Amino acid sequence: MLTQTRAVADPDGLRPSACPRCRAALVPETADALACVAERAVFRRHAGIWRFLDGETDHAAFTAQYRTVRRAEAWGSGSADYYQRLPFTDLSGRHPDIWRIRAVTYRHFLRWVLAPRERERHGGLRILDLGAGNGWLSARLTGRGHQVAAVDLDDDPRDGLGAVVHYGDQAPAESVQASFDHLPWPRAVFDLAIFNGSLHYSPDYAQTLQEALRVLKRAGEVVVLDTPFYAREASGRAMVGERNRRHGQQYGVVAETTRNEAFLTDARLQELGSLLDLTWRVRRPYYGLRWALRPLQNRLLGRREPARFRVVAGALDATTSQRGARG
């Protein structure tokens, strides 16, 4: 039902403004409802989160499995302090090794990708946090004066978008439950699109990156953080097999995630660069001595190659002109 409500437009903000299905402009109906007139569809905001997954049952199975594993692993907390200290301190004490890696990655991202952009531009950047989870990265970036839209499939109150209530005035400007492959914005909105430990959940990297590039400005960058890298495809496949067996044994979970690409190799990254006219910059953060010795240790013990993590940033090739017509 369309009404005459006015003054809910958000010309300078990051409120979703394009239908994720047909890309028509969304018309604000109330402060918490956006209408796609073409499809006679209404997308609503409940509990502070815009809902764009209605009727997309293919994501429900993934999210259900993801939650089963994450709950068994006891992610999250009832304390706002826990969320506000991430990624530097894990007050729950349950996943300190993972948060240590994430903190190193975050510092490299700041120094190498974000700070140079902050220096060359006054005022905040528009940033898309893809796979925002509990919103810790969105909160850190909001605290630095940027406008952030947090996107995730999961609205869980401890481990998903529902947790952004813990950040107070550093909560992201918009929290959006949507698929990476169908983002509810028009083209050329964001300065940075960050896959925040999340690209490996995509079943098709090319399609997912293409959609992120659509909503990025021409001079924007797509950033990939905390996706596991392997030198060899076979090592990545071995990791997926081990993980699926473990999840099956420990949590009774059937391997829904086998349909995801699950990891990156340097070869796959180069292939995606050629396909999408992207030039990649790749950094290899130092995660500490124990982490650094793992590849050698594993080789000596005859184990598979361990995952490595990179900070990856991709910009559209300056020489490619037809990209202006993207959309």
Ligand SMILES: [Zn+2]
């Ligand atoms: Zn539509």
